Amino acid sequence: MEDNAEFLIRSMLNLEKCKGMQGKKPTRRKVRSQLIQMHERYHSFENNSQPSVVHEKVTSLIYPPCTQPLSSLQRISLTDLVLETVHREKYLLLRTIVHPKKIVEIRTIVEDPNGDVDVLELYYQNPNRSHKDIIPNDSIIVLKEPYYKISDQGETSLRCDHPTDLIFLDANNPIVQDIKWKTGTPKTHKILIAAEYKTLGNDYFKQGKFYEAIKAYSDGISSSGISDPEISLLRLNRSQAQLKVNHFEDALNNCQDILKNDPNNVKALYRCIKALYGLENYDEALVQVKNLLKIDPKNVDAQRELNSIETRITEKRKGLYNFDQMIEQAKKSSTPCLDNASYVGPVQVAEISTERGRGLILTEDVRKGQLLLCCKAFAITYPTEYSEVNHFNAVTQVVETGDHEVNTAKVIDKIQSNPSLAPSLFQLYAGQHRIGETLPIATAEAIDSFWLSDICSMNTFGVSEDGINPLPMLPTKSEYSKNGHAAGLFLLPSLINHACYENVIRSYIGDMMIVRAAYDLTQGTELLLTYADDLLQYEERTKHLKKHKFICKCMLCELDRAEPVAIHRKRKILIDQYKNEYRSLMLEQIFQNPQKAIGDMLKMMTNIENTYNESRREKYRLGLIEPLLALGKMYGDTDDTQNAMECYKKLLKIHEFDLSTNAELLTRFLFKGVQELIMLYYGTSQRDKGQQLLKRLRQSLVVTPTGDDRIFVAENRQFFSQLFGVYL
Structure with missing residues (x-):
């Protein structure tokens, strides 16, 4: 099997061939029937793909997402595109003409109003949704500032790396209504009244189609002639669907809008509490649950939430956990997501040095085994959730694997629906090539997938299946994927710097990382973890640390x-x-x-x-x-x-x-x-x-x-x- 070094060399050679086409128009275009035939072959490959097959993805160009509103962009056609170029201040109006397929990327075929066709590849899409639901056949979409690429085999395609660059439109949208399509007018959907949208949303909700339910409720809120009580009811229903897909901020906003005019609305208060709980804002959740119990003292659900919130606050403030219970819970699922709060012990963030940047130091003397951190993963991807993929980034010269791809997509989805979580995430180290660049401001309309991918690349931990065992020694990043380990992004532990011989021990229970002192340590000591297997020889350790761009100066390396x-x-x-x-x-x-x-x-x-x-x-x-x-x-x-x-x-x-x-x-x-x-x-x-x-x-x-x-x-x-x- 080809190793990472061979894959990297081959990818670089292919990229040089593609660069020669930059700014040029393709010499030939496939007709509709050819593209559909190729798409069906891709479908066969999708169905016959074996778990042992290692798929490939190459990123040759890193570019920021479009940050401008659609109204400020100029529409162009597929024939206007030039290769290996991001078309700034432009957009494409497209319609899908096939059902999507997926192996690594989501792939479909699109046409523009002139009837010209091409392939569209979508990356970093929500891994918790079926690709068939993300972009169904006959979808009308806008692709903002499209990137047009060519493969080493001469195949062209549109590539969308930023999910926020993709906008879905109804045929009733004014942008679409004024356009004449060569292949026929898009099907318009019947415009319903608010009550009908509510019924439609409820039907979707019962089927577990929560994203479709959210859209139906949103369409109802936007419908004409709707009354204030109907708006409140639709917002209330929408908040419940949003909670189901962890869109906590959206749910919170809906509930708060209702409570402005109806402060005693029990359902809105309860869902507000659930949203605050999901955002780990336990103190505010406690305030709200007490308010609810004043209004409805016998509310059993509220009393249960009160107990949970008080337990989380104890965990957060004192680091007191029922570890035995956590272990039992983690063993019940192949993708455990524990209901526990994060704890920060006697540690603080400090500037360590120019070379090493920030790190964590002790604020007091600690004993061996003392709990220093117990942190919930910002995002975690388990072995059952990804396939084997070699992802080569030509800019960073790093090869990543399938867990990285899926976990990055989870991070993107999380901050797209909960943008208040973005600032602490973007403060993490994203690689040497990002130093000096202005930090992006993430909004629901513009999220930089590449920057987040770099953050995940530099900060993801390997979470071993035997993470509850004593002294777990985790494989290195390049090994744990193929050995069936999970990949987790933990925000505060990501600030712990490297030493080949660590002074803290990390272990895992489900999606919780526990960091304890490996020795008696004094106040001011920097916490240190190894980023590589300590039994690797010097050259191998150096190779594993290469992407972090520092030279380890521990006693072993010296x-x-x-x-x-x-x-x-x-x-x-x-x-x-x-x-x-x-x-x-x-x-x-x-x-x-x-x-x-x-x-x-x-x-x-x-x-x-x-x-x-x-x-x-x-x-x-x-x-x-x-x-x-x-x-x-x-x-x-x-x-x-x-x-x-x-x-x-x-x-x-x-x-x-x-x-x-x-x-x-x-x-x-x-x-x-x-x-x-x-x-x-x-x-x-x-x-x-x-x-x-x-x-x-x-x-x-x-x-x-x-x-x-x-x-x-x-x-x-x-x-x-x-x-x-x-x-x-």
Whole structure:
């Protein structure tokens, strides 16, 4: 399979070919029948697409959304378009002529009033809606400031990257009514009265078609001859549909409009409370729910909301959570969305340096395991919600995957319907190429998808499926997608800067990120998380950090840089050899010829160790960790307990961990090595040593989302009690 580097090189070559067409008109245009035939082939590919297929998307041009009103733009036709160009201050009036298809982008065919046709590709559309509902056949649309592109195969298409550049019109709209279409006048919809729009909206709502219900209610509000009571009723119904799709600000605005004239409207108050709750404005929600209970003291729903709001306020202010309940809730769904508030502990935002920008520092001394942050994801995408996609951004030179694409679309939809959330989001780092640019002002009419994509690229965390386990070591951004991990954007934790060896531990329960101190830390200490797998060799770590445009100056990186490059290369070759032969040695040869298998593994480990001896490096010999763990298991499987113990003791020494001191180095394999050594102690009648090490394990290594070792106890109780009679 093609790797990211090969995909990047091929994409760059293709882009150079396309750039040569910039500003030119296409030499040929496909006729309607050809485009429809091609579209049907795309439909076949859509239906036959396998989960293992990796799709591709290339972004060759980054451009801002249209910020001007439609009235200030000039209409043009498809024949006026030139290639690889964004047509500023222009718009296209189009009509879809086929049902849409989707693999990566939503693809359809459009015609203009002159009867000319072309392909339209839509990106970053709401992933929670079916593409068939987003742009149905026979839709009349306006595409503001259209971008016209050509592929390396010479195929042309319109590309819409900003959902706000797309406007849907009814055939009754004055813009459409004055236009003559070569292929026939668009079908007009019967104009209904307010009561009929209400009935239509209610029917859609019952079917779960909430977006269609919102439109029907909106059409009713805009209808002529409508009375004030009818407007209030339609607004009330619309707010309920908006709550269903998390359009909290829209719902809040509807309810507040009703309450201006009818302050005791119980339904409006209740939905106002739900909207405030959804926006995490719990204090104002508390005020409103108390108002509602004054009006209607026996309102059961309001009392239930009061209890929920008070619980959220306790979580938010004190960081007191029912973690056991949260874990149980998260396990019930493949796409968990927990009902919990975010908590910010003794941390504050601070300017760290010119190079590192902002970060988080402690406002007081904290103990190991203390809760520092418990944050809900601004947006999260789970493995069941995306397909494998390689997305190459020619401007940033970064290759992203399918989770990034979907999560960016979720972020766009969230701030389009809740624009008050945008400012804190746009304050996040969006890449070196954005420094110095004016921050965009997001409105419901203009949202910069590319800027948000850059923010997601730089700030998204990999959320592991085993995130509730002790000391979870997350794969790197390039790995967690294909390994079935989720991608989450967490706003405040995104400000935590990188160090290869972190001083805080992050873990996850559903869409909640929990950050706790990994050690006792003093006031003013900067919180640090690793952005890359700490067991990667220096060149690989540097490659993973490349898009962040900084040089890590932690002790590990300084030690690595002090070694000759030739040593690095030699060590990498040896580690790659170990990785290539590991499976064969562990799963096959150990059973066929155990002594030879152990000898081969020992030789590989010794060769890696010698590279450290050559450079006289004693500290952080990370390349030995995995081979030591593997060799220890091989010795254990062949009943060579003494050598197995020596392997695990050596692994602990690399981490500078013993019974009297805390580990200086925390990796995911330290936990495993300690457990293996405990088992060997119990198996060789060295029970006292085993108990001491088990106690030390629980005291100094176990930090889980609950802040103690309850998860460790629950997950290991049966294992230890069965083998050793130890009850944790």
